[in-house]
Amino acid sequence: MADVVVVGIGADGWPGLGEQAREAVAKAEVIAGSHRQLSLLPDTPAELRPWPSPLMPALRELLTCGRRIVVLASGDPMHHGIGATIARIVPEVRVIPHPSSVSLACARLGWPVESVTVVSMVGRPLAAVFAPGRRFVVLSEGSGSPAAVAEALSACGYDRSAVTVLEQLGGPGERVGPIRDDHDPLNVVAVECVADDPLPIVPGLPDDAYDHDGQLTKREVRAVVLAFLQPGGLLWDVGGGAGSIAIEWMRADRSCRAVTVERDPARAARIAGNAARLGVPALKVVTGAAPQALAGLEPPDAVFIGGGLTAEGVPETCWQALKPGGRLVATAVTVESESVLARWHRDRGGDLTRLSVSRAAPVGGFTGWRPAMPVTIWSVRKDLT
Numbered sequence: 001m002a003d004v005v006v007v008g009i010g011a012d013g014w015p016g017l018g019e020q021a022r023e024a025v026a027k028a029e030v031i032a033g034s035h036r037q038l039s040l041l042p043d044t045p046a047e048l049r050p051w052p053s054p055l056m057p058a059l060r061e062l063l064t065c066g067r068r069i070v071v072l073a074s075g076d077p078m079h080h081g082i083g084a085t086i087a088r089i090v091p092e093v094r095v096i097p098h099p100s101s102v103s104l105a106c107a108r109l110g111w112p113v114e115s116v117t118v119v120s121m122v123g124r125p126l127a128a129v130f131a132p133g134r135r136f137v138v139l140s141e142g143s144g145s146p147a148a149v150a151e152a153l154s155a156c157g158y159d160r161s162a163v164t165v166l167e168q169l170g171g172p173g174e175r176v177g178p179i180r181d182d183h184d185p186l187n188v189v190a191v192e193c194v195a196d197d198p199l200p201i202v203p204g205l206p207d208d209a210y211d212h213d214g215q216l217t218k219r220e221v222r223a224v225v226l227a228f229l230q231p232g233g234l235l236w237d238v239g240g241g242a243g244s245i246a247i248e249w250m251r252a253d254r255s256c257r258a259v260t261v262e263r264d265p266a267r268a269a270r271i272a273g274n275a276a277r278l279g280v281p282a283l284k285v286v287t288g289a290a291p292q293a294l295a296g297l298e299p300p301d302a303v304f305i306g307g308g309l310t311a312e313g314v315p316e317t318c319w320q321a322l323k324p325g326g327r328l329v330a331t332a333v334t335v336e337s338e339s340v341l342a343r344w345h346r347d348r349g350g351d352l353t354r355l356s357v358s359r360a361a362p363v364g365g366f367t368g369w370r371p372a373m374p375v376t377i378w379s380v381r382k383d384l385t
């Protein structure tokens with residue numbers, strides 16, 4: 001194995017490197033990094049290797065070449081950087097960090113680093129659940145990212161948020177200010193969320209937060225379903241409708257993942273739009289009918305069946321795939337689907353609950369109760385063995 005040092009370097013380039021980092025660079029036989037990072041070094045006898053695309057084959061080849069290697073990474077290599085990838089391949093790697101762009105941004109803004117949520121837009125869409133007062137530092141993909149952040153805020157009613165773009169942090173071209181038309185590609189975006197009428201961060205978003213055609217688990221039932229599901233890990237949301245259960249599962253915690261299966265293509269497209277607007281664009285949408293469309297999916301930690309309960313093999317397939325200790329929750333409004341739940345409850349136990357929700361609505365000049373169809377909820381935990 002090669003002798004590998006990962007050196008964090010900032011926009012301040014060579015003058016910003018400490019003694020240890022300079023020594024490692026001086027001793028290196030091969031130095032790898034982006035064109036921009038390599039151009040920050042003074043003349044060196046070492047072989048310079050700009051990263052090709054794709055990166056991984058070149059990285060593996062480099063790390064096994066048996067020479068003294070320095071890999072340049074921006075800021076703190078272990079924070080959204082190449083350091084963690086290299087440490088997986090070469091556990092004995094030495095990492096010399098530079099302050100991360102997040103630390104520099106917080107230093108400029110007077111924000112404690114622990115008060116911010118860091119999200120990356122590098123190679124992925126923005127995934128941020130906005131809430132009043134929440135602070136984000138967004139790691140940009142390029143000069144277009146600040147506008148994309150502003151657009152996402154606006155789509156969720158957070159137009160009045162304080163947005164600061166910090167470019168070339170720590171370098172001679174550093175610039176800190178509001179969104180403009182032309183940003184340096186090297187930037188991060190700091191957001192302090194402000195909204196007049198914010199969406200709640202707990203489950204049970206208003207029904208009109210979703211684009212839907214009526215196939216939606218209504219707010220009150222949704223809040224109870226999420227309480228039974230206990231978000232954590234991977235959810236299968238079978239019969240996605242508008243995607244509300246999967247979306248609120250993912251909004252509960254950044255570690256939550258979900259896949260939703262919906263047979264109707266128009267609804268599946270709507271789910272993707274709802275997920276993007278409500279801050280969870282990584283929701284995986286499978287267009288197809290269960291149980292066939294469930295084949296090959298990663299085993300879930302929890303399953304919600306909101307549609308397809310009476311289709312041949314749906315509950316069986318979900319139950320078999322569910323990990324030991326996982327939760328399964330299903331809802332039914334018809335006599336046929338209720339009878340499926342009654343059978344499963346008899347055979348597997350768990351809780352059978354019936355919710356009847358009425359909402360007050362105008363009746364002539366008065367107010368009366370409009371009952372929704374009662375919903376039966378079966379909730380069960382699979383044994384650990």
Ligand SMILES: C[S@@+](CC[C@H](N)C(=O)[O-])C[C@H]1O[C@@H](n2cnc3c(N)ncnc32)[C@H](O)[C@@H]1O
Nearest residue numbers: 216217239241242243244263289290306307308
């Ligand atoms: C009541 S809606 C679910 C609402 C959803 N939980 C929400 O809140 O947005 C039921 C959905 O299940 C879908 N569905 C029914 N049978 C299905 C099956 N076998 N596979 C996939 N989707 C199915 C329907 O197209 C419908 O969109």
